[in-house]
Amino acid sequence: MSGPLPGADAVIRTVLGDVPPGRLGRTDYHEHLFQATPLLSGDELDDEERSAAEAGLLRASGIDAMIDATPCALGRDPAAVARISHRTGLRVVMTTGAHRLDHYGPDHWITRLSPDDLAALFTRDLLHGVPARDRPPGRAGETPAAGPDGEPVRAGVLKAGIGYWSIGAFERRVIEAVGEAHRRTGAPVMVHLEHGSASFEVLALLRENGVAAGRVALAHIDRNPDPGLHAELAAAGAYLGYDGVARHRGHPDSVLLDCLCEVAARGGASRLLLGGDVARRTRYVAYGGMPGLGYLGERFLPRLRERAGEALERAILVDNPARLLARRAVPNPARPTG
Structure with missing residues (x-):
């Protein structure tokens, strides 16, 4: 059902170091432990103790791993x-x-960087480590942040975002830079699709920049719950990021469950991913909101298991994320100086 798993020389880069794909476990492909954006003013995730408590709820719900999907300069x-x-x-x-x-505004420093500068920034995070606070390239404070073991905290995923049926000049520069960083490192790519739009269009643009569809996760594709479209995208090789559970203002969880199962029945089981993208303090239990990160494991996954069986659940939570995230081990060169 899930296709071939990564080879023995593959690794997945976590914040505590590289792990073999087989050790990743049940993975929530899209959440945020820290995030601050002008589009969600007042809904920042910025408290370590509360975010840690929320992460504990996710872990207690049966999830072993997650992608923290916050990219550069948004409160990492x-x-x-x-x-x-x-x-x-x-x-x-x-x-x-x-x-x-829109998450930065036209005057933010990151929006003024060239594709080459953006690629250098992204590659730095992947190979050398993420600085404690995001700053323009060349500024003081670029020393990588260290984890509890003293080792640099490195990123393992590249991200780009597009608007609703719109890929503007900045977004195109980011995609070009993501392609360059992907070619240098082999890191997988996640793309934010606004309301699930422009999926094939962004895959074509990524392909022009050296990123094959099989290395791309299309985030929020379930905001357009069209199983025919999803099956076509899966056949093209892309991973399908379902992360709209508990967003009942748009549609009930049953719509996502129906769509997911239909896509699997049409041959897309090996390309499905699940996450929550809860992403707001008003939706985190530890910050005083609801439903929290535990909702996916406690409320949605039992329905998936009952409906589709344990084999599909394992493919979506274990095998598919491991295949997406795995890449050939890349040496961590010393940070260049001068």
């Missing part, structure tokens, strides 16, 4: 993420890259 805190991972036992894969323009 690599040292805190590493401490949370160490404290809770939750394996965390950190993200580099950049979101769509």
Whole structure:
């Protein structure tokens, strides 16, 4: 059902170091432990103790690992993420890259960088480590943040974002840079699709920049719950990021469950991913909100297991994330100086 797993020389880069794909475990492919964006003013995730408590709830719900999908300059805190991972036992894969323009505004420093500068920034995070606070390249403070063991905290995923049926000039520069960083490191790519739009279009643009569909996760594709479209994307090789559970204002969980099972029946089982993308303090239990990160494991997964069986559940939670995230081990060269 799930296709071939990565070879023996493959690794997955977590904030506490590289692990073999077989050790990743049940993986929530899309959450945020820290995030701050002007689009969600007042809904920041910025408290280590509360984020750690929420991560503990996710771990207690039966999830072993997660991708922290916050890219550059949106409130990342690599040292805190590493401490949370160490404290809770939750394996965390950190993200580099950049979101769509609206998350920064036209005057933000990251929006003025060239594709080459962006690629250098992303590659630094993947190979050398993520600095404690994001700053423009060349500024003081670029020393990588360290985890509890003193080792640099490195990213393991690249991210780009696009608008609703829109890929603007900044987003194109980011995709070009993501392609360059992918070619240098082999890191997989996640793309934010606004309302699930422009999926084939962004795959074509990534392909032009050297990223094959089989290395791409299309985040929020379930915001357009069209099983025919999803089956076509899966056949093209892309991973399908379902992360809209508990967003009942848009549609009930049953719609996502129906769509997911239909895509699996059409041959897409090896390309399905699940996450929550809860992403707001008003939705985190530890910050005083609801439903929290535990919802996926406690409420949605039992319905999936009952409906589709344990084999599909394992493919979605274990085999598919491991295949997406795995890459050939890349040496960590010393940070260049001068």
